[in-house]
Structures are given as structure tokens and as C-alpha cells.
Amino acid sequence: MTGTNAPLRVAMIGYAFMGRAHSQAWHTAPRFFDLARRPETAVLVGRSSASVTEAAHRLGWAEAATDWREVVARDDIDLVDICTPGDTHAEIAIAALEAGKHVLVEKPMANTLAEAESMAAAARAAAAAGVRAMVGFTYRRVPAVRLARELVAEGRIGEVRQVRAQYLQDWLADAEAPLSWRLDKEKAGSGALGDIGAHIVDLTHFITGETVTGVSGTLDTFVNERPVAESFSGLHGSGGTERGPVTVDDAAVFFGRLTGGAPAVFEASRVAWGRKNAMRIEISGSLGSLAFDFEEMNVLHLFDATEESRTAGFRRILVTEPDHPYIEHWWPAGHGLGYEHGFTHQVVDLVTAIADGTQPEPSFDDGLAVQRVLDAVERSAANHSTYTPLGD
């Protein structure tokens, strides 16, 4: 069934951290929002038959499978949701698009610029046939972030003069925190840069409506060897006595110039003790400033410089009113949303775009724009932090 109101039959690959978040979103979205097409959690794909069968049962998927190639070729699948490490994204996404399936792929879109370019080309070709592709930059769906974008677009802070964006975590600050695929360049592409730096680049692009045109950056690895993991869940695990090399950065610090000329300062770190998921952005404009910190995700701070100075100050906006983005579908004012709601909003926006026949955002071209920045930071860092314009 492929009519406009037909169910949207989803196959998801990977079922750990993001797989759990996406599973919940696929189930919750149609319960709280009116969707033109109802998602069906049809097939969950993994590598081990026993584990994926158990996960399908636990996470609410009708079927389990172990061969993603077979699944993406099936006629009864409409959308492929990719929740695996970066080394698999390009191959799976391109195969799915060529098979006529809509695709949601987790960030960073790819491990290399060349892969991202191939993915964006495949998405453009597929779009001509009405097939949609989107990248999982979930933080775009946080109501306070969306409000920030609206205020910038409305001119509330005037012309954007400066951006400071940080994404700080501390799960690698302990030198004994074990290795995982996120510390392996082959699997992850890069470290803090691609894992969390990608988010703040996309966030900057999204809120300002501008893109980074060139960068100067450094990449640092403070712990070069760690215990090999014996078990892992989310970002944390336990290691044994065997040790292995870390082949990615622990922290990325870079300067970027935006299309409108504003300087932007970015810092991504997985060794910032005490900071758990501090994704922050502060924008100084000619008429005011905006500030957001994900550790207080229901709040946006606005300084309006047109107000009289005696009472002016950063205003703490609790972004839980019914007229704030997405909120009317949730709880009464002040009751607050959490991490998982961004994933539900992501499903809502994707399904709505598919049903309306429009391009969901962030598109693969948006993902490519971020990948160009990551690539330029790596080239700059390898060349004494020389200012490096982005490749076309």
C-alpha cells in the first residue's frame, strides 16, 4: 500500500542507544500528534539473531532480521531508519535510497566528506522520484532551539555579530573509561569533532540561517590508550586488563567564519569534567542576545537591548507555553519536556514532510554542509591550525 494515507512501514537498523530513542519516537509520535501516515514499526535489523529478536520484542518491532540488504530491498518497507555507527551510514543509506525507500540517518551523516557527497547525490536523485532523506540532528527539534531560530529570523536580536557554541561532556575524562567504536577512527570517522561538534555546527547553521565558510582548528587527544570494553551501554561501559589505542580526538576547538561575516567559536569536548550534556549556544546580535544550554533544555535566555537599561537583563523564557513550537501536543505550561521528545518531533516532521511531498530538514545537503566543516577542521588541525576555507 503506497497511497498518501497508507501506513509508513519502517525498518530500523541498530537497536542500542539511538535505536531505543528512535523506537520510542516511532511509537509515541502518532499517539500525541495527528500524522497523515501512521508509522508501523515493521522490522528491526541487527547482526545477532538472538539479540535482535529479544530487542524487537522489548522495543515493539513486529519482526527481527539480520541482513539489512535483504530488508532494504523488500517491497513492504517504506522507510529505513539508520541507527548504526558512521562507517555503515553511506552504504546503507545509498542502497535504501536506490531501492526507493525514504531514509532517516543518524548524525554525523558520514565518516568522510567523499561519503557524504555520494549520499547527498543519491538523495538528490531519489528526491526526483519523491523519495525523502533526512539527517538526525535531533536538537533542531528542541522547542527552545526552534524558538531561538524564530527570534533570529524575526530580527529580535538584529544582525548576528558573534556566535559561541559549545558541546561539553565528561564521559571520557576518566583515563580508565573503556574503548568503544566512538574511539575508533575506522568506525566513527573522528572523535568529539564528528560526534558532538557536528551538532553545534548544525545548530549554528539552523539558528542563524547562515553556514560556516572556513575554519581554523585544533584536535587534541589526552588519553592515547584505554581498556578494551567488556560491556557497554549508552556512553558508559566497563573494561578488562587488555588495552587498545585511541585513534580519534578527545576535544576539538575551532573558529569559523559565517556567510554573513560573523565569527563563531566552537568547542567540542568529551573530557570536560562535570559537564554531562552541555550543548550550549550564545548569539550576540546588534539588538540583543540569545543563550541556550541543553542541561536546562526547557529554557531560552533573551536579552533585548531595545529595553530601558534600568530594567533590562537576560529574560528567562520557560519554553513550555502552548504557542511555543511543538508544545500544544504535550503537557500544560511548566510541565517540561525531556531528551526523548526531540526524537518524537523528528518523527513528526519527517512523516509530515513525506505525506506532504516536501523536503524534510535537515536534508542530506544540510548534512553535507556540516561534513564540509568537519573535514576542513581536520585539514586545518593537520596544518598548524591554518585558516582553511571549506571545499565546494
Ligand SMILES: NC(=O)c1ccc[n+]([C@@H]2O[C@H](COP(=O)([O-])OP(=O)(O)OC[C@H]3O[C@@H](n4cnc5c(N)ncnc54)[C@H](O)[C@@H]3O)[C@@H](O)[C@H]2O)c1
Ligand atoms: N542524534 C543524536 O543526538 C545522537 C546521539 C547518540 C548517537 N547518535 C548517532 O547514532 C548512531 C548510533 O549511535 P549509538 O549511540 O546508538 O551507538 P550504539 O553503539 O549504542 O548502537 C549501535 C547499534 O548499531 C549496531 N551495529 C553496529 N555495527 C553494525 C553493522 N555493521 N550492521 C548492523 N548493525 C550494526 C549495534 O549492534 C548497535 O545496535 C551514530 O551515528 C551516532 O553518532 C546520535
